[in-house]
Amino acid sequence: MYLRLRVVAAALAIAVLAGGCGSADDWSRPHPQPTPIGALREGFVDPAAPPSPEATITPRSGSWDDVRPPEGYRVVLLTAGDSAETKTLATAVREWAAAEKVSLKTVTADAPAQYVPRISDAIKLSPDLIVTAGNALVDPMALVTASHLDQQFLVLGAELAEPTANVTAATWPGASYRGEGLGTSTGYDPKSFTPARATTAIRAGTAAVLTTHTGIVIQLP
Template sequence: MTSALSVRRRMASIAAAGMLAVTLAACAPPDPAISAAERTPSPVPPSSATGSAGLSHPAPGRTVEAVVPGHTGDVRGVRVAVVVPDDGATSRALQEALHGFAEVNGLVVEEFAATGDAASIDAAFTRALAVEPHIVVGLGAGVVDVFAYNSSQWLDQDFLLLGAQVAEPTSNVAAVVWEGATSRGSGAPADGELDHAAVTTARAADAVSVGLATVMSGESGIVLHLPA
């Protein structure tokens, strides 16, 4: 089995070489306490597991702008366990994007389907954890409440939400959102109006690419916003 550490090191070396073109720029107004150099957008820095240093990481919990990478890097053998909350159109679009990405890039995907209610989503989450994947991926707004509670109990596991976000992400939870797909679950308001039609297969494909590239480069705990 490919270890999470070895996969992260592989992706971090790609990022450091400039092949992983995810650019992050803070959405919030500049913090006067942060230097101009720290506010300058830069490629996602390599994982701390590599021992590399010198590039600033966005503070956990921040929302940052993201640019879809031109090259995702080598993710062959990376294992993701996907929590699918229901069989609705949003889930299907995200599934299709994830499977398309996996087919092209050699990503290993295992799905854990639920029936839309909290108990079944929680059970799917538990089954996903049990296979010990590199990343547990949640699809859309339906998974947010379960991920928000449970991810904080598993700080050594990476999580990625697509088309939704947790209100207060811990350092092991990344999310990709865009206009119309910014749900924070039942405990907090979304960032704007929600629109199921915004979750197209093309938009979902961008989210998959950005999200996986970011997590596998060692960056997490942030919300990545895809521009319109």
């Protein structure tokens, strides 16, 4: 009897340890609706005239600085391609996630045939937000996002031509890719994808999503 009790106690101890290890990354557990920490400053949007769907806003610089995600905010970074622009955006997202204690998973699409399946894979993870980096994802996202209106997306350095309310974009002069045959305009400038702009884009974009200003394009300096 004594030996049996010791075995049960040992099993319970192992179960507790197993449950504690990496629990912050266990996305299968119930997760509350994320609430932003802080509030937008004056100049991000006009509270008396909030932006309409598909509108482009030009928020005052730094008006998003006081908004941060709650610890454990679940984000999937979805990337495609290995261009310098994509790498710069992905690095900014990873550094932001580490600084804000965001729970980050990465899904990578290595070939055109994988774009739609990888978007679906990201959705199946049920994150609070899917952040995309890579122009190649724009057209595939236009095919998928309208069918998943309960999933929020943030597109960095590009935008969908006709985004639904769950797709927000953060762009700047030189980041002008829109897809759907519109492709890369003459205003597209790979050199504009600097670490500073990429960092601003992820911070301003997530501030918009967290405060429910979604389905818009955020035009940054």
